[in-house]
Each structure stands twice: as structure tokens, then as C-alpha cells.
Amino acid sequence: MTALLTPTRRIRRTPFSDGVEAAGVKAYTVYNHMLLPTLFRSPEEDYRHLKSAVQVWDVAVERQVELRGPDAGRLMQMLTPRDLRGMLPGQCYYVPIVDETGGMLNDPVAVKISDDRWWISIADSDLLYWVKGLANGWRLDVLVDEPDVSPLAIQGPHADDLMAEVFGDAIRDVRFFRYGYFDFQGRSLLIARSGYSKQGGFEIYVEGSDIGMPLWNALMEAGKKWDVRAGCPNGAERIEGGLLSYGSDMTDDNTPHECGLGKFCDTQTAIGCIGRDALLRVAKEGPIQQIRAVEIEGGPLPVCDRWWPIKAGKKTVGRISSAAWSWDHEVNVAVGMVKLSHWDDGDEVMVETPEGPRAAVVREKFWA
């Protein structure tokens, strides 16, 4: 498929779109009704550059849902089976969000700003609607809306160097999934050590669209010595690292346990979580299918735009949801939901690809 994306107002531009266009973006996807760049030079060149230099990513599509008011903490705990009691301002938590059946509605990062103020940095679904519906129905004393906050990610081995150049050396001390406040042109910005790659880096929560391009330009200018470029999440790199994509690798049909996110579920103690009752049994018995790394043999495959069945003999034992050629590992790396009977490390299966059946091996661990 090599079709164009038709622009309309409905697919929103971001505060950084002018910079992305000037950098020569070649392809987009749409994420939370907004433009997310997917390609600048070539998949391989983007991949190698991300792993060796530093990139600035327009990830404004990670829209924020803000909870504010006396019931904000209670509402936040209703959303997730992760126990939030020990969470402090200054921390970020990866939180599975589940409905009353334990089905995944989103897999965002929660940012605790204070006891009565949270941001949820969301994956691709209108989580705002679920949270607003609950707040209304449960008559909670909380304001829920989408603030003017657009994340900008700095990813790659030179991320610390670039960020220190713009924000000062103190940024190097921010720990993983922690955040601090740093000044830019008189504005205090929340900056976390996080991001959708395994190359290390930061996410700047750019509050106020007006400073989007000034910040973009400052980063591009300061990063010249490390060959900074506009970049974007890279399919191969994120699969190597075992980073999941909501909507691709999991949907509301799946429990967090199926998605390998059981370690983020404190189902016994997450009192108040709406999906808790539904998850208690799966937490005890375990799921019967789970997300696994899968190595598909042979040369590079076409893009995975639909589920590819995983077979053992004539039996379907799972399906691939993401796949990409890994230039570093010289194999097709893939993410699949695999049944209990075939999910052990080294289990040999077949994958029905657009190029016919291919031998494949299930892996316990991802590559990065």
C-alpha cells in the first residue's frame, strides 16, 4: 500500500508540524486524531541514526488527559490495577487502563503533579471520554480535560548531551521515569526521562503551543555537533525493545496479563480499580495467551498491516501484530500474541505472511 494521506482540519497539526515539514517528512500515521511522522529518510537510515546520534520527535499525539480536584487521585486509581498509593509527585508510572471486564483501553504514562493534579500521557484512543464518563457517572469532584500540552521527545545516545546544552547540566540527574522542571525562555517545563525507544532520552511536556517552534529550533541549533535530526518512533527499534503499540499489539479484547503487563498490576491492593474484580481471577490463574517476541526467518517482509496467523501444524496458536526487519539482528523481529501451548522460549512455529508461510521461533525476551 502506497496511498497518500489526505489532509483535513480533522487530522490536527501539532505545534511542531512546521519543523517536521521543513525537515522533509515523507510519511505520517494518524494517532489521536493528529499527525505523527513515521519516516524522514529511509527506515534503515532513520533506525541507524536513532541508535548512533540524537533525534527530536514530534510526539504531540501523546495528548494529555488532566485530572484536577479533590477526587483526582481516587479517579486515577479507578482507572488502573497498578497500586498508586506509593506514587509521589515527580514520578511517572506506566499504567495499564482497564474497563470493567479487565480489557485494555489504553496503556499511558501517568504523571503525578500533586495529590490533586495528574496528567495521563495517552496512547491511541480517546481516553478522555472514558475518564469524563466515569467522573460524571460517579459524581466525582474533579475536572477532566485536555490541556494545551504537547510532548516533544529527545531520543538517542546523545540525548543527555543535547538536553544539557539547552537546559543545563542538572538535567543529567533526572532518573528514569522521574521528572523535573526546567526553564526555557522564561517558561518552566516539565521534563521526564522517558520515551518510546530504548536509546535513552527525555520527553518535554511543552505547555503552551506558542513555544513549540522556538523550542524545536533551539534544539536543532544546539544539536548540530551531534548531528541532531527530526525523527520519529521507529518500527524495528521499538519491536527490538519490546515496546508495545496499543491498537496494534493489544486491544480492548486483551487483559494486561495477556500483554505481559502483569508486573504493573497490583490487583490485590489496587482498591477502587474498576476492572479489579474481573482481573482477580486472571491474576491468580494466569492468562492462556500472551505477547511474545517472535523471530521470523528469511529475508525482509512487507509491512504488517493486519494480523498474520501463527500456526503449529494445522492449528492456529496465535497471531503476529507488528513486524519489521532488524538491520542490527539481521532477522525479522515481531510481536505476537501466542497461546500457552507454544509460548516457551525456542518454540518453533510457522507464520502465514503475505509472502507465504515462514518458519519462526518464539522468544522469551525481546532483543534490545
Add this chain to the structure above:
Amino acid sequence: MTALLTPTRRIRRTPFSDGVEAAGVKAYTVYNHMLLPTLFRSPEEDYRHLKSAVQVWDVAVERQVELRGPDAGRLMQMLTPRDLRGMLPGQCYYVPIVDETGGMLNDPVAVKISDDRWWISIADSDLLYWVKGLANGWRLDVLVDEPDVSPLAIQGPHADDLMAEVFGDAIRDVRFFRYGYFDFQGRSLLIARSGYSKQGGFEIYVEGSDIGMPLWNALMEAGKKWDVRAGCPNGAERIEGGLLSYGSDMTDDNTPHECGLGKFCDTQTAIGCIGRDALLRVAKEGPIQQIRAVEIEGGPLPVCDRWWPIKAGKKTVGRISSAAWSWDHEVNVAVGMVKLSHWDDGDEVMVETPEGPRAAVVREKFWA
């Protein structure tokens, strides 16, 4: 902007995607996390063909939210300020959906199947999340989910002829925004006289993805004598007809009254509607800005992918959200939100377009 759309599993294919590709689709948009074709031959050729022949549209992106159970009717009324008491099975209603502040969350078509079963055929937002949140919070006795139903639209002056060929002459008697059940290959399908054009036609609620392509092929085969083609909603045609696009022309910032949908609001009698209190005042006093047709003078303009300010002298009095060249009217037809001071028929304004300021005239009525 001439960027490609990157395919992933997250952007879902539809039961008709194979047919759309075989027909030579050139461009897509993404709508409800799914592919919606936007271009087959050229905008003008698609437009003229839609107005003279008949087209089959893959509008599976109009996902359904199903409400089922004893509280289904109560929940449906909570969603909208339109009074649903008189609505009967067999009818479809265009219903603004509002939040507790009266802000538009979606503008779908509600299909009443029985007193305790409804489908909501949605515009581009995850309405499912809002409805599920309310059902949970208000502890209603209702099941809310997304059934395997994919609408397929037949639009154009020969829509009745084509549909009669496939489903029998009784289909000609279905009235506007009514539906009936018709057989195809032993399956009973709900078919309504409706659709996102002013050329007349039907929407087939295809229940069961497996019959998607058989039905597509049957329609293509039967329609040869009327030059049937794969088509899609056409920007110019829908603006001429005053059909709004949620996300482009209105957002959750807007009340239904601002969107010119006051006639679908029975705010006094829609008891139970969540946004009713917020809307009572605007219903009485009227909005201070409203959607209007706007004619922009001069030759064809680039695509409207962001708001274009509407000016009267130095004052901003509104913004254009959709625009297209109308080959029939030989003018740029546009949709804009215009302030009270400048919304009368014939009011002269300026629009800041990507090609500089252009004279424009506000119109009371759309063109079709």
C-alpha cells in the same frame, strides 16, 4: 502536503478494503482508527460521477456502538438533547451527543432497533468510551460494545436502481431516515435510506465481516449498467450540501446550537440528557457564533488543513474549517464558524487563506 500514510495494524482495514484497493484507491484518511478512502480518480471526476451515476462507499469507519438491555433507552436519552420519546423501531435520528457542559462529543445517527436495543453510527471519536464510562458510573443495566457491523453506502442518482437490482423493488419504498430488513445470501441486513451526500442513497449495515466482499462484488456486478464505481465522501459535494464533519467543523468546544443543530435539541423535554442544564441557557438566549456557509472568491484554493481566520477589518470574526472548489457553482464553497455580528446572509468578510487574504461572503443557506 503530499505525504504517504504508513500502514500498521493499528489503522484497521475494513471488510471492504480488498475491493477498495482493487478499485485503485489513491488516498485515505484515518477515521475511528480505520481506513477511509478519500480519492479514486481525481476530486473533480469523483465529484461529477457521484452526482450523475452511483457509487459504493466503504464507510465501515462509521463504527457502531450498541446499547442493549433494560436501561438502553434511558442511556440513549442521557447522551443527547434530542427528545427520543416518540422514536420508533425502524427510525434513524441524527443526534448531537453532548457532555455535561453541552460540548459536542460526536454527531452520530442513532438507529432504534427495539426498545432495549440501539445502534449508534458514529463520527470520528471513541464515543464507545464515553458511553461505557456513563453506563459504569451510573450503574445502568445495559451492555455497551462495538458489534461486527460495517456500513456500506450506496450514493448517487441511480442508488435506488442499483439497490432494487440487488435487494428487490421493495427497497424503493424505504423513506428517508427509515430502515428495513432485506435479504442477501440468506442473511437479513438492516438497510437505511441515509448517507453522507445529498445525492440520495442508502446505508447497508453489514453485520458479519465475512459477507463484506461478496456484497461489494454483487453491487459492482449489478451496477455496471449505471457505471457504478467505488467512491467515497467528496469534500466539495458535502460542503455544498451543508453536511458537517465532526473534528473539522466542530469540536467539544462547540454546543449543538453553534453548529446549527438547535433544531435537533429539544432541551426542555429531553429529560435525563446529561448536558441539559448547560444547554438550557444557550437554547433560550441563542449562541454568539454559528456555523455558516461561506463563499470565498477567486480561483481554487489549497486544501484547508487548519483553521483559516475570518476577518472584518482588523477584527477576527470567525474561522473557516472546511473548503473546496465547487465545479458546479464555480466558487470556493466553505464551512466556517462566524460571530453574531457578521453571520447574516450577504455579510462581506475577508478570509486569510494560504494564498493570502480573499474576499468572502457569508451565506444563510448552503448550496445544494
